[in-house]
Every structure is written in structure tokens, then in C-alpha cells.
Amino acid sequence: MAMNLRLTDAExxxxxxxAEQEGRSMQEVARxxxxxxxxxxxxxxxxxxxRVRTEDRELLERLSR
Known part of the structure; x- marks a missing residue:
């Protein structure tokens, strides 16, 4: 299936x-x-x-009561 991908100039x-650095096409790198x-x-x-379980462990324990 064909698809058009609109990128900013920076992207x-x-x-x-x-792609040039890797010696590949832009399409190949994107895919x-x-x-x-x-x-x-x-x-x-x-x-x-x-990460949420670890960082918010105390809050999650209080909410579960």
C-alpha cells in the first residue's frame, strides 16, 4: 500500500x-x-x-485501601 508521509524540513x-550516513535510502531508514x-x-x-509502579508505589498503595 502506498502512503504519503509529510515531514517537517528538520525531520x-x-x-x-x-540515510546518507548509513548508505541507505530514506525510505529504507523510515520503514x-x-x-x-x-x-x-x-x-x-x-x-x-x-516505572509508574516504582515511582508511585506509595500513592498506589494509599489508593488501593
């Missing part, structure tokens, strides 16, 4: 620079980033939940 410049984001989401969610 486009950063993507272009990264890799999207794939990583989608794949890593469950782990990022678990990390966020653990």
Missing part, C-alpha cells in the same frame, strides 16, 4: 542525513524505524507500567 533533513517502533511497543508499555 526530512535528519532522515536524509541518517526500519516504523518496524522497530511497532515491534518494540509492547516492551515500552511494560517499561512504562513498571
Amino acid at each position: 526530512s533533513d535528519a532522515l536524509r542525513a541518517k 526500519t524505524a516504523i518496524s522497530q517502533y511497532v515491534t518494540d511497543r509492547p516492551q515500552r508499555l511494560l517499561n512504562a507500567i513498571d
Whole structure:
């Protein structure tokens, strides 16, 4: 499926620079980033939940009473 992605000038410049640095196309770099984001989401969610449990432990205990 085709998709248009609108980037700011700064985002486009950063993507272009990264692609050139790695010797890859901008499309390949963008697709890799999207794939990583989608794949890593469950782990990022678990990390966020653990962080809330740790940082707000006292509050959560008071709320559970």
C-alpha cells in the first residue's frame, strides 16, 4: 500500500542525513524505524507500567485501601 508521509524540513533533513550516513535510502531508514517502533511497543508499555509502579508505589498503595 502506498502512503504519503509529510515531514517537517528538520525531520526530512535528519532522515536524509541518517540515510546518507548509513548508505541507505530514506525510505529504507523510515520503514526500519516504523518496524522497530511497532515491534518494540509492547516492551515500552511494560517499561512504562513498571516505572509508574516504582515511582508511585506509595500513592498506589494509599489508593488501593
